Amino acid sequence: MNKTISISRYNPEQDSQPQLQTYQVVSEHSTSVLDALLQVQQQDPSLSLRWSCRMAICGSCGVMINGIPKLGCKTFVRDYPEQLVISPLAHFAVEKDLIVDMSPFLQHLSAVKPYLINAEKSLQPHKQTPAQLAKYQQFANCINCGLCYSACPQFGLNPEFIGPAAITLAQRYNLDSRDQGKAVRMPQLNSKNGVWACTFVGFCSEVCPKKVDPAAAVNQGKVASASDFIISMFTP
Amino acid sequence: MQLLQKDIIIVGGGGAGLRAAIAAAEAAPGLQVALLSKVYPMRSHTVAAEGGAAAVTLAEDSLAGHFQDTISGSDWLAEQNVVDYFVQHAYQELVQLERWGCPWSRKADGTVQVRRFGGMKTERTWFAADKTGFHILHTLFQTSLRYPTINRFDEYFVIDLLVVEQQIAGVLAIHFKTGQLVQIQAKSVILATGGAGRVFHYNTNGGIVTGDGMALAYRHGVALRDMEFVQYHPTGLPGSGILITEACRGEGGILLNKDGYRYLQDYDLGPVTPAGQPKNNYMELGPRDKLSQAFWQQQKLGLTADYQGHAVVYLDLRHLGSQHLTQRLPFICELAKAYVNIDPANSPIPIRPAVHYTMGGILTDINCHTSIAGLFAVGECASVGLHGANRLGSNSLSELLVFGKVAGEQAAALAQQTSLVPVSAIMAQSKHQQTSISSLFGNSSESMVAIRTEMTQAMEQGCGIYRDNNGMQRCLTSLHNLKSRYARLTVSDSSKVYNSALLQHVELGFSLDVAEAICRSALARTESRGAHQRLDEGMTTRNDRDFLQHSLALRQADGSTAISWQAVTITSLPPTERRYGAAAHSPANSNISQLKAAQEKGLQHE
Amino acid sequence: MPDPKSASTAYKPVMSRHWWLQHRYFQLYMLREATVLPLLFFIICLLYGLFSLSQGEVQWQSWLTFMATPWVVLLNLLAFSASLYHAKTFFELFPRVMPLAPAALMIVAQWLATFIVAAGLILLLGGWL
Amino acid sequence: MTPFTEPPKRSDEPIWWALFSAGGVCFAVLMPGSILALALLPALGLTSADSLNYARVSALLYQALYGMAGLAFVGGVICLPLFHTAHRIQHGLHDLKLGGGLLSKICCYGLAAFASAIAIGLLLAGQLQ
Numbered sequence A: 001m002n003k004t005i006s007i008s009r010y011n012p013e014q015d016s017q018p019q020l021q022t023y024q025v026v027s028e029h030s031t032s033v034l035d036a037l038l039q040v041q042q043q044d045p046s047l048s049l050r051w052s053c054r055m056a057i058c059g060s061c062g063v064m065i066n067g068i069p070k071l072g073c074k075t076f077v078r079d080y081p082e083q084l085v086i087s088p089l090a091h092f093a094v095e096k097d098l099i100v101d102m103s104p105f106l107q108h109l110s111a112v113k114p115y116l117i118n119a120e121k122s123l124q125p126h127k128q129t130p131a132q133l134a135k136y137q138q139f140a141n142c143i144n145c146g147l148c149y150s151a152c153p154q155f156g157l158n159p160e161f162i163g164p165a166a167i168t169l170a171q172r173y174n175l176d177s178r179d180q181g182k183a184v185r186m187p188q189l190n191s192k193n194g195v196w197a198c199t200f201v202g203f204c205s206e207v208c209p210k211k212v213d214p215a216a217a218v219n220q221g222k223v224a225s226a227s228d229f230i231i232s233m234f235t236p
Numbered sequence B: 001m002q003l004l005q006k007d008i009i010i011v012g013g014g015g016a017g018l019r020a021a022i023a024a025a026e027a028a029p030g031l032q033v034a035l036l037s038k039v040y041p042m043r044s045h046t047v048a049a050e051g052g053a054a055a056v057t058l059a060e061d062s063l064a065g066h067f068q069d070t071i072s073g074s075d076w077l078a079e080q081n082v083v084d085y086f087v088q089h090a091y092q093e094l095v096q097l098e099r100w101g102c103p104w105s106r107k108a109d110g111t112v113q114v115r116r117f118g119g120m121k122t123e124r125t126w127f128a129a130d131k132t133g134f135h136i137l138h139t140l141f142q143t144s145l146r147y148p149t150i151n152r153f154d155e156y157f158v159i160d161l162l163v164v165e166q167q168i169a170g171v172l173a174i175h176f177k178t179g180q181l182v183q184i185q186a187k188s189v190i191l192a193t194g195g196a197g198r199v200f201h202y203n204t205n206g207g208i209v210t211g212d213g214m215a216l217a218y219r220h221g222v223a224l225r226d227m228e229f230v231q232y233h234p235t236g237l238p239g240s241g242i243l244i245t246e247a248c249r250g251e252g253g254i255l256l257n258k259d260g261y262r263y264l265q266d267y268d269l270g271p272v273t274p275a276g277q278p279k280n281n282y283m284e285l286g287p288r289d290k291l292s293q294a295f296w297q298q299q300k301l302g303l304t305a306d307y308q309g310h311a312v313v314y315l316d317l318r319h320l321g322s323q324h325l326t327q328r329l330p331f332i333c334e335l336a337k338a339y340v341n342i343d344p345a346n347s348p349i350p351i352r353p354a355v356h357y358t359m360g361g362i363l364t365d366i367n368c369h370t371s372i373a374g375l376f377a378v379g380e381c382a383s384v385g386l387h388g389a390n391r392l393g394s395n396s397l398s399e400l401l402v403f404g405k406v407a408g409e410q411a412a413a414l415a416q417q418t419s420l421v422p423v424s425a426i427m428a429q430s431k432h433q434q435t436s437i438s439s440l441f442g443n444s445s446e447s448m449v450a451i452r453t454e455m456t457q458a459m460e461q462g463c464g465i466y467r468d469n470n471g472m473q474r475c476l477t478s479l480h481n482l483k484s485r486y487a488r489l490t491v492s493d494s495s496k497v498y499n500s501a502l503l504q505h506v507e508l509g510f511s512l513d514v515a516e517a518i519c520r521s522a523l524a525r526t527e528s529r530g531a532h533q534r535l536d537e538g539m540t541t542r543n544d545r546d547f548l549q550h551s552l553a554l555r556q557a558d559g560s561t562a563i564s565w566q567a568v569t570i571t572s573l574p575p576t577e578r579r580y581g582a583a584a585h586s587p588a589n590s591n592i593s594q595l596k597a598a599q600e601k602g603l604q605h606e
Numbered sequence C: 001m002p003d004p005k006s007a008s009t010a011y012k013p014v015m016s017r018h019w020w021l022q023h024r025y026f027q028l029y030m031l032r033e034a035t036v037l038p039l040l041f042f043i044i045c046l047l048y049g050l051f052s053l054s055q056g057e058v059q060w061q062s063w064l065t066f067m068a069t070p071w072v073v074l075l076n077l078l079a080f081s082a083s084l085y086h087a088k089t090f091f092e093l094f095p096r097v098m099p100l101a102p103a104a105l106m107i108v109a110q111w112l113a114t115f116i117v118a119a120g121l122i123l124l125l126g127g128w129l
Numbered sequence D: 001m002t003p004f005t006e007p008p009k010r011s012d013e014p015i016w017w018a019l020f021s022a023g024g025v026c027f028a029v030l031m032p033g034s035i036l037a038l039a040l041l042p043a044l045g046l047t048s049a050d051s052l053n054y055a056r057v058s059a060l061l062y063q064a065l066y067g068m069a070g071l072a073f074v075g076g077v078i079c080l081p082l083f084h085t086a087h088r089i090q091h092g093l094h095d096l097k098l099g100g101g102l103l104s105k106i107c108c109y110g111l112a113a114f115a116s117a118i119a120i121g122l123l124l125a126g127q128l129q
C-alpha cells in the first residue's frame, strides 16, 4: 500500500527554519515509522536521522509523530490511516532534519551522579531481595530516549530543568538498597531546576515507551526533597 | 584538520569499550582516555543483549565444567589457555558489575539468581530480567561518568587508524555533527567496535553493527581470525530478524514445526524433555549451531510454516503461563506484541534463524594485543580465542567484561611506558585520507543501497547456515563485482552537518572488506565444524587432521585476501566428538569425565 | 565534547504561549490548574461570610441572601464541579507520589473520605445533627 | 547550557509545595462537602429551615470545641486552599509565560498569607467577643 508521509527537513547550511516535505512510501502491516523513514532515506540519501537497534531498546530513534514524541521503531504506519507528520523531538535544538542536539540531555543525566555510591570495598556481591529490587527496578528501565523531555512543557519553558529522565535516574539510585549516595544527589534535586520545576503535567509518563513512569519518580523526588529540607533545618 | 592528543584511545562505547575505559582509568588515573563512539555509548548494540552472562556461580558447578562446555561448544577451536583465564575471571567480573549497581535478578534470599542457557551443562547464566545487555551497558556507562579522565567523543566516527612502522599512533575520525576531520594521537588504541552481523541480510544486529573495527585493523595488515564462523541464532523474528532470546528456551519454551512436532528430537538432541521442564544440553537447550541447522533441514523437508512470505517454525511459551512470562520475559512479551502482534501466553511465536554473532575477528593474543604495537582489540570485533567455531550463548557478555578489563589495563600499562609518535609521521596519512574523503562527493549512477542489499543477499545465499563450494564462489564473484562498483560510488549529499550518507558510504566499504574475509575463510575451510557446515562431498564432517587450526585472513597489497593457518592451543582437553542430548552420556565421552576430575584440582576460583 | 560552532547553526524552536492548546492532554492539564479559579471565588464568599458574621445578625442575613443570588449560585456550582474534577486528578496522582498501597485501593479510599466528610458537613450544617 | 559544576542553591519551594499539597487535600476532601453545605443546598432551599441562622453558626464557629472547630474550618477551607490556589496561579502564570518569577511569587503567596491572616483575625475577633 502506498502512503504519503511528511517529514520535517532542515539543513543548517541552507535553511533558516525546518520545512515539511512529503514522500511516498510503501507500507505493509509491519512497517514501522522507522522503516518508512529508511525507505525515504533510500530515495533521498540526504535525510539524516538516528537509529540503530530497531527493537525499542537503544533509545536513538525518538521523533515527533503527529506532534507526539514516539520511538520510530515502535510506532507503526498502519496506525496512522490519516496523515503522518514526522518532525524532530520537541524542545531540543534541531541540528539537521530529524537529529536534535542531545548534549543538554546527556549533561542533565550526568549532573545527578547516576552511579552507585558505596564506600565499602568487597569482592562479594551485595544481598538484595526481590522486594528491594522492585523498589527501583521500574526506574532502572529508562532507555534514555529523551521522549519525556519532548513531552514536558516545563522543560520546554525552562531548558535548565534537569528533567524527568535525569530525576528518575537519581531516584533509581536513591532507592537502591545498595546505595549510600543520596546526600550528594539531593542538592541537584533540591534546586529550583531540580524536582521543583515540575508541575506534574504527567505527559512524560504517557509517552514513555518503557513505562518507567518518570512523573512518579519526579514527584516522589519532591517528597524526598521536602523531607531533606526539613532535616536541613535541624542540622546546621 | 583538528589535532588532539590523548594517552589512550578506545574506539567503541559498547560493553567492551566501556569496561576497558573504566579499567584504564582505574589502572592509571594520570592518563587521559578518549572514548570514541559513532553513537552515544548507551545506543551500542550491547544494549540489545537479552539473555545473560555466564560465570560459574553455584556450589555444585565447577570451573572445569564451564571450561569444558566452552571448548566443546567451540568444536575444539577455542584457545584453551584463553578459555581457562576466562572461566576463572568471569565470576569476579559479574560481581564487580553487581557492586557498580547492575540490577541482577535475585532469589528470595537476596542472592543472585542464575538461569539455564544452551550448551551449558548447569545453570550459570546471570541475568537482569530479559534485558541483561541493556542493564550491563547502562551500568557501565553510568559508572564511567565518575571518572574525570574518561573523555567522551560521542558521535565521532573512526575512519582510519594512524600507524607508523607497525606502531599505533592514533586514529582519524569524522565528527558526525560538524563533518570535521579530527586527528587524535595516542600511545595505545583499543578497538571495541563490535561485530559485523549487518553484512548479512537477516540478522539480529543493530544498524551500526557493520564490522568497522575489523576492517580498520585488516586494512593495516592485522589478520582476521576464524571469520568463517558466523553464528545463526535459531530464534529471530521473521522479517525484521529481531531476537527472541535463548532464555525463552532456558525458561522452558519449546520449538515446533508446522505440524506442532518437536523436530529437534530428530537431530541428535533428544530424547524429548517434557514441555516446561527443560534439561541442559537436551532438545531446545542444545547449542545454537545445531538448532539453526535443524531448522534448515526442516525447511528442506517442507516442514516449516509460512509467515508473510518467510519460512518459520514456532517457539511455544504458552505452557509457562502469563504470570511467569511477564515476570521473567517481559521484554519478549513486548517485542512479540509489537512486531508480530502475538501474545506469547496465547499463541506460539513464529521464528526463524538470523545471523547473530561473528565468532571471528581481529587476531589478538591473550592480552588483547594485536600484531601492531599498541593496538588492542576486544569484544565482538576481536578474536581473543574464546569462541572458536561456535560461541555459547551468554559467554560473550562475560567476555566483554573479562577481556575489556584486560585490554584496558594492558593499554594503560603500555601507554605509561611509551611516548606519542610525532605528528609529522602521521600527517601524510591523514592528509591522504582527507583528500580521498573529499573526492567522494559527486554524482554517480551507482546506488549505495543497491550495493549494500546485493552484498547482504550474496552473503546470505553463499555463506549461510550450510555452505558449498559453488555457492561460495558465486558469492565471492559478486563481492568482487560489488567492490569495483563501490570504487565508483560517490556521495551525493555534500553537507557537513550530520551527513548520514557519507557515514554509510564508509561503513559499506568496511562491510565489503569483512564480507570478503568471511567468504574467503569459509572457502578455505574444507570441513564442517561448529557454525561452518559444508554440503560438499567429503567435507560434511569435522576433520581434525587438517583443520584443527584457526584460519587467518590477511589483506594483500592488491586488496585481495590470503588465507593462512594457525595452530590451536590445546592445554588439557583434546578433541572428542561434540555431543548433546542423550548421546553426550554415551561411553565415547568418558574421557571428558576423567579430564573433568583432573581439572577440578587445577582450576578453582582464585 | 561541547562544540561552540554548532550552537549558531542549530535551529532552536521557541515555545509559544499557546502550547497548551495544541494537545488535549495539555488542555486537561490547564483545566486542572484552572480549577483554582472558581475555588478562589468560593473562598472569597467565605471570607465575606466570616466578615458578615463578625458584623452581627443583620449583616449575616444579607450574606445568606447574597449566597442565594442566582449568579453566585451558578459560580459556586462551577466551584463544586471544579472541586470534583480536582479531586479526581488529585486522587489519581497521589498514589504515584506516595505509593503506600495499590493505586486502585488508594483511589477508592480517598473518594470514600470525601463522601464521608461531605455527608458529615451536610448533616451538621443542614441542621440534621 | 550551564555545566553542572557547583551544587545549586536549595529552593524554597518545599514550603510552598507543602502548603499547596495540604491545600490540595482540603480542596479534594473538604471542599465538595463545604460548597454543597454552605452554598448550594441552602441557596436551593434543600436544608432544614434556619439551620444556618446567626446563633447556630456563631456557636459552631466561635464556641464549638472551645473554638477549635472554627479554627479547623478556617484553616482547612480558607487558608490552606488559598495557598493551594496561590501556588497554581503562580505556576500557571509561568506556564502562560506571563510571570512566574519572584514578583508574581511575592504577589501570589503574599496575598494568600494576607487573606489568611484576615480570616484568622476575623475568627479570633469573633471568638474573643
Ligand SMILES: Cc1cc2nc3c(=O)[nH]c(=O)nc-3n(C[C@H](O)[C@H](O)[C@H](O)COP(=O)(O)OP(=O)(O)OC[C@H]3O[C@@H](n4cnc5c(N)ncnc54)[C@H](O)[C@@H]3O)c2cc1C
Pocket (backbone or CB within 6 Å): B011, B012, B013, B014, B015, B016, B017, B036, B037, B038, B039, B040, B041, B044, B045, B046, B047, B048, B049, B050, B051, B052, B053, B054, B132, B133, B156, B157, B158, B159, B192, B193, B194, B195, B204, B205, B206, B208, B209, B212, B213, B243, B356, B357, B378, B379, B380, B381, B393, B394, B395, B396, B397, B398, B400
Ligand atoms: C540481539 C542480541 C542479543 C544478544 N544476547 C546476548 C546474551 O544474552 N548473552 C551474551 O553473552 N551475548 C549476547 N549477545 C552478543 C553480545 O551482546 C555482543 O557480542 C556484545 O554486546 C558486543 O559488544 P561490543 O562491546 O563488542 O560491541 P557493541 O556493543 O556492538 O559496541 C560497538 C561500539 O563500537 C562503536 N563503533 C563501531 N564502529 C565504530 C567506528 N567506526 N567509529 C567509532 N565507533 C565505532 C559503536 O558506536 C559502539 O559503541 C547478543 C547479541 C545480540 C545482537
Ligand code: SF4
Pocket (backbone or CB within 6 Å): A141, A142, A143, A144, A145, A146, A147, A148, A149, A164, A165, A168, A204, A207, A208, A209, A210, A211, A212, A213, A214
Ligand atoms: S523515562 Fe521513559 S521517556 Fe524518558 S528517557 Fe527514559 S525511557 Fe525515555
Ligand code: F3S
Pocket (backbone or CB within 6 Å): A151, A152, A153, A154, A155, A163, A164, A197, A198, A199, A200, A201, A202, A203, A204, A205, A214, A215, A218
Ligand atoms: S511532563 Fe514535566 S512537569 Fe513533571 S510530571 Fe512530567 S516532568
Ligand code: FES
Pocket (backbone or CB within 6 Å): A051, A052, A053, A054, A055, A056, A057, A058, A059, A060, A061, A062, A071, A072, A073, A074
Ligand atoms: S532504533 Fe533503537 S530504539 Fe528505535
